[in-house]
Amino acid sequence: MKMQSIVLACGLALAGLGGAAVAADVAGQVMIKDLYARAVPPGQPNSASFMMIKNTSDRDAALVSARSNVSQVTELHTHIMEDGMMKMRQVPRIELPAGQMVMLKPGGLHVMLIGLQQQLRPGDTVDLTLTFDDGSSTEVSAPVRKLQMKMMQGGMKHMQH
Ligand SMILES: [Cu+2]
Structure with a gap:
Protein backbone atom coordinates (compact mmCIF):
# COMPACT_ATOMS: atom_id res chain seq x y z
CA MET A 1 0.00 0.00 0.00
CA LYS A 2 2.80 2.34 0.84
CA MET A 3 4.42 1.74 -2.54
CA GLN A 4 1.16 2.41 -4.24
CA SER A 5 0.79 5.72 -2.45
CA ILE A 6 4.21 6.77 -3.57
CA VAL A 7 3.50 5.83 -7.16
CA LEU A 8 0.28 7.74 -7.03
CA ALA A 9 1.96 10.75 -5.51
CA CYS A 10 4.56 10.74 -8.26
CA GLY A 11 2.38 10.20 -11.23
CA LEU A 12 -1.29 9.46 -11.24
CA ALA A 13 -2.16 12.19 -8.79
CA LEU A 14 -1.46 14.63 -11.57
CA ALA A 15 -4.03 12.93 -13.75
CA GLY A 16 -6.72 13.97 -11.32
CA LEU A 17 -7.95 10.43 -10.64
CA GLY A 18 -9.60 11.25 -7.36
CA GLY A 19 -10.78 7.73 -6.61
CA ALA A 20 -7.61 5.97 -7.65
CA ALA A 21 -5.99 6.12 -4.24
CA VAL A 22 -8.84 4.16 -2.71
CA ALA A 23 -8.69 0.53 -3.75
CA ALA A 24 -12.01 -0.66 -5.10
CA ASP A 25 -13.74 -3.11 -2.80
CA VAL A 26 -14.35 -6.70 -3.80
CA ALA A 27 -18.08 -6.19 -4.21
CA GLY A 28 -17.34 -3.60 -6.86
CA GLN A 29 -15.07 -5.95 -8.74
CA VAL A 30 -17.11 -9.10 -9.01
CA MET A 31 -19.55 -9.82 -11.80
CA ILE A 32 -22.42 -12.13 -10.99
CA LYS A 33 -24.12 -13.88 -13.88
CA ASP A 34 -26.62 -16.66 -14.50
CA LEU A 35 -28.03 -16.26 -11.04
CA TYR A 36 -31.03 -18.35 -10.03
CA ALA A 37 -32.59 -20.21 -7.15
CA ARG A 38 -34.12 -23.64 -7.37
CA ALA A 39 -37.91 -23.88 -7.21
CA VAL A 40 -39.16 -26.24 -4.53
CA PRO A 41 -42.60 -27.70 -3.83
CA PRO A 42 -44.57 -26.71 -0.73
CA GLY A 43 -43.25 -28.24 2.45
CA GLN A 44 -39.71 -28.54 1.18
CA PRO A 45 -37.55 -26.98 3.90
CA ASN A 46 -34.47 -26.15 1.87
CA SER A 47 -33.35 -24.90 -1.50
CA ALA A 48 -30.22 -23.52 -3.10
CA SER A 49 -29.06 -20.71 -5.32
CA PHE A 50 -26.51 -20.97 -8.10
CA MET A 51 -24.54 -18.42 -10.10
CA MET A 52 -21.32 -17.61 -11.86
CA ILE A 53 -19.04 -15.20 -10.01
CA LYS A 54 -16.21 -13.54 -11.86
CA ASN A 55 -13.50 -11.75 -9.95
CA THR A 56 -12.50 -9.07 -12.44
CA SER A 57 -9.73 -7.69 -10.24
CA ASP A 58 -6.09 -8.74 -10.07
CA ARG A 59 -6.38 -9.71 -6.42
CA ASP A 60 -7.64 -12.97 -5.00
CA ALA A 61 -10.86 -12.64 -3.06
CA ALA A 62 -13.46 -14.86 -1.46
CA LEU A 63 -17.16 -15.03 -0.80
CA VAL A 64 -17.47 -15.51 2.96
CA SER A 65 -21.18 -15.35 3.72
CA ALA A 66 -24.63 -15.00 2.25
CA ARG A 67 -28.04 -13.97 3.52
CA SER A 68 -31.43 -14.28 1.91
CA ASN A 69 -34.91 -12.95 2.46
CA VAL A 70 -36.56 -16.37 2.16
CA HIS A 79 -20.70 -31.22 -2.58
CA ILE A 80 -18.20 -33.92 -1.83
CA MET A 81 -18.09 -37.57 -2.76
CA GLU A 82 -17.97 -39.76 0.30
CA ASP A 83 -18.27 -43.54 0.08
CA GLY A 84 -19.65 -43.16 -3.42
CA MET A 85 -22.35 -40.78 -2.23
CA MET A 86 -22.69 -37.12 -3.05
CA LYS A 87 -22.95 -35.17 0.16
CA MET A 88 -23.29 -31.52 0.97
CA ARG A 89 -20.92 -29.81 3.30
CA GLN A 90 -20.75 -26.25 4.57
CA VAL A 91 -17.63 -24.31 3.61
CA PRO A 92 -16.33 -21.22 5.40
CA ARG A 93 -15.58 -19.42 2.15
CA ILE A 94 -15.69 -19.76 -1.61
CA GLU A 95 -12.39 -18.72 -3.13
CA LEU A 96 -12.56 -16.24 -6.00
CA PRO A 97 -9.11 -16.27 -7.63
CA ALA A 98 -8.03 -13.09 -9.39
CA GLY A 99 -9.38 -12.80 -12.90
CA GLN A 100 -11.26 -16.06 -12.75
CA MET A 101 -14.81 -17.25 -13.00
CA VAL A 102 -16.17 -19.53 -10.31
CA MET A 103 -19.29 -21.57 -10.98
CA LEU A 104 -21.83 -22.29 -8.29
CA LYS A 105 -23.88 -25.07 -9.81
CA PRO A 106 -25.98 -28.11 -8.95
CA GLY A 107 -23.69 -30.84 -7.69
CA GLY A 108 -20.99 -28.35 -6.76
CA LEU A 109 -20.68 -25.12 -4.84
CA HIS A 110 -23.95 -23.43 -3.95
CA VAL A 111 -25.63 -20.97 -1.66
CA MET A 112 -27.82 -23.11 0.60
CA LEU A 113 -31.17 -21.74 1.67
CA ILE A 114 -32.12 -23.51 4.90
CA GLY A 115 -35.46 -23.22 6.64
CA LEU A 116 -37.52 -21.70 3.88
CA GLN A 117 -40.13 -19.29 5.12
CA GLN A 118 -42.08 -19.42 1.89
CA GLN A 119 -42.57 -21.61 -1.13
CA LEU A 120 -40.21 -20.89 -4.03
CA ARG A 121 -42.19 -20.90 -7.27
CA PRO A 122 -40.91 -20.22 -10.76
CA GLY A 123 -41.26 -16.50 -11.34
CA ASP A 124 -40.53 -15.60 -7.72
CA THR A 125 -37.27 -13.95 -6.81
CA VAL A 126 -34.90 -14.47 -3.91
CA ASP A 127 -32.98 -11.48 -2.63
CA LEU A 128 -29.45 -12.40 -1.67
CA THR A 129 -26.79 -10.40 0.12
CA LEU A 130 -23.32 -11.72 -0.64
CA THR A 131 -20.47 -10.64 1.62
CA PHE A 132 -16.84 -10.84 0.60
CA ASP A 133 -13.61 -11.25 2.53
CA ASP A 134 -12.94 -7.52 2.70
CA GLY A 135 -16.31 -6.94 4.37
CA SER A 136 -17.92 -5.42 1.28
CA SER A 137 -21.20 -6.87 0.14
CA THR A 138 -23.48 -6.85 -2.84
CA GLU A 139 -27.22 -7.42 -3.19
CA VAL A 140 -28.61 -9.49 -6.00
CA SER A 141 -32.00 -10.91 -6.96
CA ALA A 142 -32.14 -14.52 -8.04
CA PRO A 143 -35.05 -15.56 -10.23
CA VAL A 144 -36.57 -18.85 -9.12
CA ARG A 145 -36.26 -21.57 -11.75
CA LYS A 146 -37.34 -25.14 -11.93
CA LEU A 147 -34.50 -27.61 -12.15
CA GLN A 148 -35.21 -30.78 -14.07
CA MET A 149 -32.26 -32.60 -12.56
CA LYS A 150 -32.74 -34.21 -9.21
CA MET A 151 -29.31 -33.20 -8.07
CA MET A 152 -30.08 -32.78 -4.44
CA GLN A 153 -31.47 -36.23 -3.89
CA GLY A 154 -28.02 -37.79 -3.60
CA GLY A 155 -26.53 -40.76 -5.34
CA MET A 156 -25.84 -38.93 -8.58
CA LYS A 157 -22.87 -40.97 -9.59
CA HIS A 158 -22.96 -39.86 -13.19
CA MET A 159 -22.47 -36.24 -12.27
CA GLN A 160 -19.06 -34.67 -11.83
CA HIS A 161 -17.56 -36.51 -14.81
CU1 LIG B 1 -26.30 -27.41 0.42
Whole structure:
Protein backbone atom coordinates (compact mmCIF):
# COMPACT_ATOMS: atom_id res chain seq x y z
CA MET A 1 0.00 0.00 0.00
CA LYS A 2 2.80 2.34 0.84
CA MET A 3 4.42 1.74 -2.54
CA GLN A 4 1.16 2.41 -4.24
CA SER A 5 0.79 5.72 -2.45
CA ILE A 6 4.21 6.77 -3.57
CA VAL A 7 3.50 5.83 -7.16
CA LEU A 8 0.28 7.74 -7.03
CA ALA A 9 1.96 10.75 -5.51
CA CYS A 10 4.56 10.74 -8.26
CA GLY A 11 2.38 10.20 -11.23
CA LEU A 12 -1.29 9.46 -11.24
CA ALA A 13 -2.16 12.19 -8.79
CA LEU A 14 -1.46 14.63 -11.57
CA ALA A 15 -4.03 12.93 -13.75
CA GLY A 16 -6.72 13.97 -11.32
CA LEU A 17 -7.95 10.43 -10.64
CA GLY A 18 -9.60 11.25 -7.36
CA GLY A 19 -10.78 7.73 -6.61
CA ALA A 20 -7.61 5.97 -7.65
CA ALA A 21 -5.99 6.12 -4.24
CA VAL A 22 -8.84 4.16 -2.71
CA ALA A 23 -8.69 0.53 -3.75
CA ALA A 24 -12.01 -0.66 -5.10
CA ASP A 25 -13.74 -3.11 -2.80
CA VAL A 26 -14.35 -6.70 -3.80
CA ALA A 27 -18.08 -6.19 -4.21
CA GLY A 28 -17.34 -3.60 -6.86
CA GLN A 29 -15.07 -5.95 -8.74
CA VAL A 30 -17.11 -9.10 -9.01
CA MET A 31 -19.55 -9.82 -11.80
CA ILE A 32 -22.42 -12.13 -10.99
CA LYS A 33 -24.12 -13.88 -13.88
CA ASP A 34 -26.62 -16.66 -14.50
CA LEU A 35 -28.03 -16.26 -11.04
CA TYR A 36 -31.03 -18.35 -10.03
CA ALA A 37 -32.59 -20.21 -7.15
CA ARG A 38 -34.12 -23.64 -7.37
CA ALA A 39 -37.91 -23.88 -7.21
CA VAL A 40 -39.16 -26.24 -4.53
CA PRO A 41 -42.60 -27.70 -3.83
CA PRO A 42 -44.57 -26.71 -0.73
CA GLY A 43 -43.25 -28.24 2.45
CA GLN A 44 -39.71 -28.54 1.18
CA PRO A 45 -37.55 -26.98 3.90
CA ASN A 46 -34.47 -26.15 1.87
CA SER A 47 -33.35 -24.90 -1.50
CA ALA A 48 -30.22 -23.52 -3.10
CA SER A 49 -29.06 -20.71 -5.32
CA PHE A 50 -26.51 -20.97 -8.10
CA MET A 51 -24.54 -18.42 -10.10
CA MET A 52 -21.32 -17.61 -11.86
CA ILE A 53 -19.04 -15.20 -10.01
CA LYS A 54 -16.21 -13.54 -11.86
CA ASN A 55 -13.50 -11.75 -9.95
CA THR A 56 -12.50 -9.07 -12.44
CA SER A 57 -9.73 -7.69 -10.24
CA ASP A 58 -6.09 -8.74 -10.07
CA ARG A 59 -6.38 -9.71 -6.42
CA ASP A 60 -7.64 -12.97 -5.00
CA ALA A 61 -10.86 -12.64 -3.06
CA ALA A 62 -13.46 -14.86 -1.46
CA LEU A 63 -17.16 -15.03 -0.80
CA VAL A 64 -17.47 -15.51 2.96
CA SER A 65 -21.18 -15.35 3.72
CA ALA A 66 -24.63 -15.00 2.25
CA ARG A 67 -28.04 -13.97 3.52
CA SER A 68 -31.43 -14.28 1.91
CA ASN A 69 -34.91 -12.95 2.46
CA VAL A 70 -36.56 -16.37 2.16
CA SER A 71 -34.64 -18.64 4.53
CA GLN A 72 -33.87 -18.64 8.22
CA VAL A 73 -30.28 -19.62 7.56
CA THR A 74 -28.17 -19.19 4.46
CA GLU A 75 -24.90 -21.07 4.13
CA LEU A 76 -22.15 -21.59 1.61
CA HIS A 77 -22.00 -25.23 0.62
CA THR A 78 -20.14 -27.61 -1.61
CA HIS A 79 -20.70 -31.22 -2.58
CA ILE A 80 -18.20 -33.92 -1.83
CA MET A 81 -18.09 -37.57 -2.76
CA GLU A 82 -17.97 -39.76 0.30
CA ASP A 83 -18.27 -43.54 0.08
CA GLY A 84 -19.65 -43.16 -3.42
CA MET A 85 -22.35 -40.78 -2.23
CA MET A 86 -22.69 -37.12 -3.05
CA LYS A 87 -22.95 -35.17 0.16
CA MET A 88 -23.29 -31.52 0.97
CA ARG A 89 -20.92 -29.81 3.30
CA GLN A 90 -20.75 -26.25 4.57
CA VAL A 91 -17.63 -24.31 3.61
CA PRO A 92 -16.33 -21.22 5.40
CA ARG A 93 -15.58 -19.42 2.15
CA ILE A 94 -15.69 -19.76 -1.61
CA GLU A 95 -12.39 -18.72 -3.13
CA LEU A 96 -12.56 -16.24 -6.00
CA PRO A 97 -9.11 -16.27 -7.63
CA ALA A 98 -8.03 -13.09 -9.39
CA GLY A 99 -9.38 -12.80 -12.90
CA GLN A 100 -11.26 -16.06 -12.75
CA MET A 101 -14.81 -17.25 -13.00
CA VAL A 102 -16.17 -19.53 -10.31
CA MET A 103 -19.29 -21.57 -10.98
CA LEU A 104 -21.83 -22.29 -8.29
CA LYS A 105 -23.88 -25.07 -9.81
CA PRO A 106 -25.98 -28.11 -8.95
CA GLY A 107 -23.69 -30.84 -7.69
CA GLY A 108 -20.99 -28.35 -6.76
CA LEU A 109 -20.68 -25.12 -4.84
CA HIS A 110 -23.95 -23.43 -3.95
CA VAL A 111 -25.63 -20.97 -1.66
CA MET A 112 -27.82 -23.11 0.60
CA LEU A 113 -31.17 -21.74 1.67
CA ILE A 114 -32.12 -23.51 4.90
CA GLY A 115 -35.46 -23.22 6.64
CA LEU A 116 -37.52 -21.70 3.88
CA GLN A 117 -40.13 -19.29 5.12
CA GLN A 118 -42.08 -19.42 1.89
CA GLN A 119 -42.57 -21.61 -1.13
CA LEU A 120 -40.21 -20.89 -4.03
CA ARG A 121 -42.19 -20.90 -7.27
CA PRO A 122 -40.91 -20.22 -10.76
CA GLY A 123 -41.26 -16.50 -11.34
CA ASP A 124 -40.53 -15.60 -7.72
CA THR A 125 -37.27 -13.95 -6.81
CA VAL A 126 -34.90 -14.47 -3.91
CA ASP A 127 -32.98 -11.48 -2.63
CA LEU A 128 -29.45 -12.40 -1.67
CA THR A 129 -26.79 -10.40 0.12
CA LEU A 130 -23.32 -11.72 -0.64
CA THR A 131 -20.47 -10.64 1.62
CA PHE A 132 -16.84 -10.84 0.60
CA ASP A 133 -13.61 -11.25 2.53
CA ASP A 134 -12.94 -7.52 2.70
CA GLY A 135 -16.31 -6.94 4.37
CA SER A 136 -17.92 -5.42 1.28
CA SER A 137 -21.20 -6.87 0.14
CA THR A 138 -23.48 -6.85 -2.84
CA GLU A 139 -27.22 -7.42 -3.19
CA VAL A 140 -28.61 -9.49 -6.00
CA SER A 141 -32.00 -10.91 -6.96
CA ALA A 142 -32.14 -14.52 -8.04
CA PRO A 143 -35.05 -15.56 -10.23
CA VAL A 144 -36.57 -18.85 -9.12
CA ARG A 145 -36.26 -21.57 -11.75
CA LYS A 146 -37.34 -25.14 -11.93
CA LEU A 147 -34.50 -27.61 -12.15
CA GLN A 148 -35.21 -30.78 -14.07
CA MET A 149 -32.26 -32.60 -12.56
CA LYS A 150 -32.74 -34.21 -9.21
CA MET A 151 -29.31 -33.20 -8.07
CA MET A 152 -30.08 -32.78 -4.44
CA GLN A 153 -31.47 -36.23 -3.89
CA GLY A 154 -28.02 -37.79 -3.60
CA GLY A 155 -26.53 -40.76 -5.34
CA MET A 156 -25.84 -38.93 -8.58
CA LYS A 157 -22.87 -40.97 -9.59
CA HIS A 158 -22.96 -39.86 -13.19
CA MET A 159 -22.47 -36.24 -12.27
CA GLN A 160 -19.06 -34.67 -11.83
CA HIS A 161 -17.56 -36.51 -14.81
CU1 LIG B 1 -26.30 -27.41 0.42
